[in-house]
Amino acid sequence: MSGLAFEIDPARLLADLRHLATFGKQGTGVTRLAFSRPDVEARRWLRERMEQAGLAAAIDDVGNVIGEAPADGPAILIGSHSDSVPGGGWLDGAMGVIYGIEIARAVIEAGLAERCPVDAVAFQDEESTYLPTLGSRTLFGAVGEDEISVARNIDGHRLADAIAASGFAGNPPRRLDPGRYRAFLEAHIEQGPRLEAMETRIGVVTAIVGIRRFRVHVDGQAGHAGTVPMAMRKDAGAVAIGLSGALLEGFAALAGPDTVWNIGSLTLTPGAANVIPEAAEIVVEIRDTDPAILDSLEDRLRALARDHADRSGQEIAAIRTLDIPPAAMDPGLGGEIEAAARALGAPHVRMPSGAGHDAMVLCRYMPSAMLFVPSIGGHSHTVIEDTSEEDIVLGCRVLAGAVARIASG
Amino acid sequence: MSGLAFEIDPARLLADLRHLATFGKQGTGVTRLAFSRPDVEARRWLRERMEQAGLAAAIDDVGNVIGEAPADGPAILIGSHSDSVPGGGWLDGAMGVIYGIEIARAVIEAGLAERCPVDAVAFQDEESTYLPTLGSRTLFGAVGEDEISVARNIDGHRLADAIAASGFAGNPPRRLDPGRYRAFLEAHIEQGPRLEAMETRIGVVTAIVGIRRFRVHVDGQAGHAGTVPMAMRKDAGAVAIGLSGALLEGFAALAGPDTVWNIGSLTLTPGAANVIPEAAEIVVEIRDTDPAILDSLEDRLRALARDHADRSGQEIAAIRTLDIPPAAMDPGLGGEIEAAARALGAPHVRMPSGAGHDAMVLCRYMPSAMLFVPSIGGHSHTVIEDTSEEDIVLGCRVLAGAVARIASG
Secondary structure, eight states: OOSOOOOOOHHHHHHHHHHHTTTTEETTEEOOOTTSHHHHHHHHHHHHHHHHHTOEEEEOTTSOEEEEOSSOSSEEEEEEEOOOOTTBOSSTTHHHHHHHHHHHHHHHHTTOTTTSOEEEEEESOTBOSSSBTHHHHHTTTOSOHHHHHHOBOTTOOBHHHHHHHHTGGGSOOOOOOGGGEEEEEEEEEOOSSHHHHTTOOEEEEEEEOEEEEEEEEEEOOOEETTTSOGGGOOOHHHHHHHHHHHHHHHHHHHOOTTOEEEEEEEEEESOOTTEEOSEEEEEEEEEESOHHHHHHHHHHHHHHHHHHHHHHTOOEEEEEEEEEOOEEOOHHHHHHHHHHHHHTTOOEEEEEESSOOTHHHHTTTSOEEEEEEOOGGGOOSSTTOOOOHHHHHHHHHHHHHHHHHHHTO | OOSOOOOOOHHHHHHHHHHHTTTTEETTEEOOOTTSHHHHHHHHHHHHHHHHHTOEEEEOTTSOEEEEOSSOSSEEEEEEEOOOOTTBOSSTTHHHHHHHHHHHHHHHHTTOTTTSOEEEEEESOTBOSSSBTHHHHHTTTOSOHHHHHHOBOTTOOBHHHHHHHHTOTTSOOOOOOGGGEEEEEEEEEOOSSHHHHTTOOEEEEEEEOEEEEEEEEEEOOOEETTTSOGGGOOOHHHHHHHHHHHHHHHHHHHOOTTOEEEEEEEEEESOOTTEEOSEEEEEEEEEESOHHHHHHHHHHHHHHHHHHHHHHTOOEEEEEEEEEOOEEOOHHHHHHHHHHHHHTTOOEEEEEESSOOTHHHHTTTSOEEEEEEOOGGGOOSSTTOOOOHHHHHHHHHHHHHHHHHHHTO
């Protein structure tokens, strides 16, 4: 173990979290959409809290809040996003942001800023109100002007207008220098039921899954469901149902331990009881941390689509509409989080992240790691999302322990 | 064969059909919704044509047009409906109405009205713009005042208002006396592809299928499609897909030669790519002329629903939302149509009707039979519906031949 020793303050941590939840409060959760008034006010407050912690804090021209430790690097960057989905939870993203502030503050209080500089960050629009991971990508120059100029929210409002209205537009732009950092650490709620089910309190993320999404379209021919004999039908629905069943079975046969898949939408057209469906559309999503498994599931999907098209004599088109590659977390950093958990007697487990996070962006520029705390009932992206105070505090202690280990490594 | 001899006039038959198609003309088809202005005008013209044919014609208080032969019974009633669906075909219903007028006219012209009285009829709202088979049921007192008072069209307009606006409301109500009739004959386009595929020109309807419709609801639990492991899901979509596949296979195993079934709608909720479906709803329809086959398919549906509920641990509810019993046509009358077809050298076949018709109502009160002519391409309920002039004329000749046989029987 290192000679570095500092303690986070659980009461202060929880008080800051509770205060952040007042911005956009909605029942037990929050609606704090990127660039909305509550989001802008929350970011101003976060900048103040970073300043009070002893960081040199600023909001950049898209709303990222960055607090820099009063020391040269190599530093550790800690944070997440402070924006939410509509009717989201109070911890999603927000917890990781406050962990960053609390750990930076504790380090400075302990007089360790020089030996262990910790920068805190609150990224903008991870939740894709306008553009997914807008804030973290902007910090590395990875968002094009053209991307910003066409981005709109679900109501059709332009991102450019939202940036202007927020008052952020006049702030100096910011880029992060990977040379300053030895690590990025992001803590987040699990957003799933695994830690709770295993009675484990800390998840050490091995990788963020890759996502491939497909729209599968089946052609048929409409007809009267009473007068067209079964043998003369070209029923897009029956073919889509058969193909969907085969996909679910086929994926199960090829899956690794952490592979997940979903048929979230299946639509028959025209959708009337007495009309043979003339078209069907299936939306299929597959996720895994291993590109080889994603490849084998995609191959199976395409083979089954061809097979069912041949058998039915109907056209089937499978179009990949989304392809996000898996993002590996740094094993060395993960090992330090594990060691810190072990030192605190916290039950922990290695696991993939099934959801996307800013660390997916950061890991392209610096060694990155993620820590999960349990989500009660597995709930996420709903106002009933919650994590026990004990788990919130333990998660921050483990992350602080990892910081001490990394800084003295 | 009988001593009765009369000839229909093909040119007059086709001219009347073309004229009827001008009311509500839409491209090659018609939009002549019950009680709409084109429907009302068409009915006034039909009444005139019946008068000109030598019938005592009247429009009743819901819009049925009835032309009575100038003779006591036993008479033969011939007709169908003159209303259409939106963007419907020019022959659907209309052809059977004009057959009735042409045959009644030919009989009177031949001086055979006394020996072979033929009444013509154009029923109201078979297509269920407001109430299914409103007209034919009204003629036997089988529509309740309460049913009329709550009926509305798809736009929310009340049937009672439509009747008042049509001007029919003031007409004397009409009831048909089954004692007057030895038979009801309805000619109709097939609305399916069977006659064309068999290169057969006349269908002799054995029965109108019974229809049972079910709404099957599957319960699940929403969740993040990335973070919830497969083994911990309650995926309503996956269960619905499996059940739907099993239903399609199970029905095929139990089906008779004419059984048809359809899954016309399958809905996943909320229907997002990255959300595990929390609910699914399947709309299933089964049709056959044999109640025992309908029973066995319904039993299989319920058994499979129980089985899939047990295996998944998720609730499945199957509710029957429609149950129309099969309606048998009179075999003796069917035999006369067959004999008439044979005498004219017309290829014919016995077949069920997969769609509903006014004969479904009439057969409860008098011996009834139906004759089908081929639908080009099997099209129906679309403006491209059509039948060759040769087939239209042949159908009327066969029906006239059957009338002569029945009247002299």
